[in-house]
Amino acid sequence: MIFFLLKQxxxxxxxxxxxxxxxKVIRKLEKKENNxxxxxxxxxxxEVREFAQKKIYLNLKKNYSKVNLNWNRKIVGITxxxxxxxxxxxxxxxIVGNMYMKGFYNKKDAEEEKIKLISKGFEVHTGxxxxxxxxxxxxxxxxxxxLNGQYPDINLIDLIIHESVHSTLYFKNNSIxxxxxxxxxxxxxxxxxxxxxxxxxxxxxxxxxxYKQHKEKTEKNKKELNSLYQKLNxxxxxxxxKGEKKKAKGILLKKYHKNYPGINNAYLxxxxxxNNDTQNFEKILKYCQNLDKDNKWKLFLSYMNKxxxxxxDLEKIVQELSLT
Numbered sequence: 421m422i423f424f425l426l427k428q429x430x431x432x433x434x435x436x437x438x439x440x441x442x443x444k445v446i447r448k449l450e451k452k453e454n455n456x457x458x459x460x461x462x463x464x465x466x467e468v469r470e471f472a473q474k475k476i477y478l479n480l481k482k483n484y485s486k487v488n489l490n491w492n493r494k495i496v497g498i499t500x501x502x503x504x505x506x507x508x509x510x511x512x513x514x515i516v517g518n519m520y521m522k523g524f525y526n527k528k529d530a531e532e533e534k535i536k537l538i539s540k541g542f543e544v545h546t547g548x549x550x551x552x553x554x555x556x557x558x559x560x561x562x563x564x565x566x567l568n569g570q571y572p573d574i575n576l577i578d579l580i581i582h583e584s585v586h587s588t589l590y591f592k593n594n595s596i597x598x599x600x601x602x603x604x605x606x607x608x609x610x611x612x613x614x615x616x617x618x619x620x621x622x623x624x625x626x627x628x629x630x631y632k633q634h635k636e637k638t639e640k641n642k643k644e645l646n647s648l649y650q651k652l653n654x655x656x657x658x659x660x661x662k663g664e665k666k667k668a669k670g671i672l673l674k675k676y677h678k679n680y681p682g683i684n685n686a687y688l689x690x691x692x693x694x695n696n697d698t699q700n701f702e703k704i705l706k707y708c709q710n711l712d713k714d715n716k717w718k719l720f721l722s723y724m725n726k727x728x729x730x731x732x733d734l735e736k737i738v739q740e741l742s743l744t
Contacts, residue, residue: 431493431525439488439561442466461567461576462487468580468613475616476581476609477718479588483553484580487562494565495523495549496530499693500542501685504665505656506649508689509542517593520693523549545686551579553586560587574631577613582606589724597734600696601724608705609717611635642698645691648676652688700734703743 446462449455465484472478499521500509508520524530534544550566560583566576585602614631617624655668676683708719723737 435488435491435561435563437488438490439486442485442487442562445487445489458489458567461573462562464573464576465562465580467617468577471613471616472581472584472609475612475717476584476605477588477721478581478584480584481559481587483560483584483587484562486559487564487567489564489567491561491563492565492568493525495525495552496527497521497523497547497549497690498530498533498537499545499686499690500537500540501545501689502541503543503685504662504669506653506685506689506692508686509537509540517595519595521595521690523552543684543686545682545684545690547690551583553583555587555590574610574614574627574634578606578610581609581613589721589728591728596693596696599694600698601701603694604698604701605717607635607638642695644676645680645688646695648672649688649692652685697734700738703738704741707741707743 442462442465446459449459449462465487469480469484473480501507511519511522513519522533524533530546534546537544551560551563554560566579582602582605585605586598589601591597611631614624614627651672652669655665655672658665660668673683680687704723705716705720708716708723711719723741726732727734727737
């Protein structure tokens, strides 16, 4: 673990070689031709930062005020899970506590970790991660791979807000709650940002339409995967033999392989990490909106902070507010 942390720290510190203030980079790019797309991307970052701080009440500190245009290295994220239960593999880290996903800058290191988990009897899911939060301990920059033409503006907005939630509020040893909270706030706030931003009428309609299509697809996927998760969990908790459970699981997963290639327990568990407690978050946000529409996010975050200070769970907050 010490070797892993030292190696990851090296890569993270390496990001800082060549980082520059975004405003200065914009001024430099404006003096040259054919930089309009990149200039617009960087201006968008600054607008999202301001929106996240003033409207969502997130504590960005100095995060995403600087950029490293030359950094294009992606992170490989790994999740492990038992084949006949949703029991995840747990990595223990200092400061942040227990984590159910581990990220690698080096593909070879990720492959070695994958082989280790498989040898221990775990199913494995790997995916690409563009960014992660250092929880305010270090300054997180915008990286070149976040700004390339293949990465849509909507995703960039979402990513900045998502990671900024982590630097604002973090529950040690509760990565599922942390990721679900960040996913929920980013999903809602991204739409609010798009609706508020001063696009021309045509662009705004086009962007909102695209975002709604993205939202509809995401919601459809959530329903499908939540349903599958529950069905599999029922099989795993039943009194069936291991052989019967394995057979039932195979029949069920076969129906989903076309739309979700490589789907397994680790895939579903990584999905649940980011999509848990959505209904309770919705209830609390709606309650806050009814109390004070202009300050709903401030109120919402105050209830999340209350949870942390009093070591409460989300259900207790919902019950306390009579939202059940």
